[in-house]
Amino acid sequence: KAGVTQTPRYLIKTRGQQVTLSCSPISGHRSVSWYQQTPGQGLQFLFEYFSETQRNKGNFPGRFSGRQFSNSRSEMNVSTLELGDSALYLCASSIEGGELFFGEGSRLTVL
């Protein structure tokens, strides 16, 4: 069974640009959630999607958005990038109410 796949794995952007990250969940998992990890911070919850609906959103500005497609694949978008957005972005999928299965992450560097 294939795991959670995130693309791209690494990317470099400049301030003011926007970025889209992609996540393909494990087959059969309908819940996809996104987390941000910055140096010195724990994993911070961004949002969670289930059957194309955003069910929960963390405490992040509106520049952070996401969506989920009918095949459960999810994307997150960050517009008007700031230096502080440099982070590891982790996607996780799950069967409703169970453990999370994480991807390897997308490491974003904003210059």
Added chain:
Amino acid sequence: ILNVEQSPQSLHVQEGDSTNFTCSFPSSNFYALHWYRWETAKSPEALFVMTLNGDEKKKGRISATLNTKEGYSYLYIKGSQPEDSATYLCAFENNAGNMLTFGGGTRLMVKP
């Protein structure tokens, strides 16, 4: 803002030592407590998901206990091995569902 605290932040032990870490979390609106293991350059991997007060779970040399009334969980590693070196994360899931609040993690280093 939910407060999930883990202690210690880091721990150095010798191979063969047994060790334990603490996770404290809010005792209200509890749904589940998760433990994950995160090795460098890999993705976090679930160890346990516990839901009931008094739960004890075991996987090989690793076990965990849960006290939802007082808001804490312990993770124990018996006879630590170098391959146990990783960051151990706990995460609180409230009854609003599907959103985990993670602690800062305990970084374990096991010296051969």
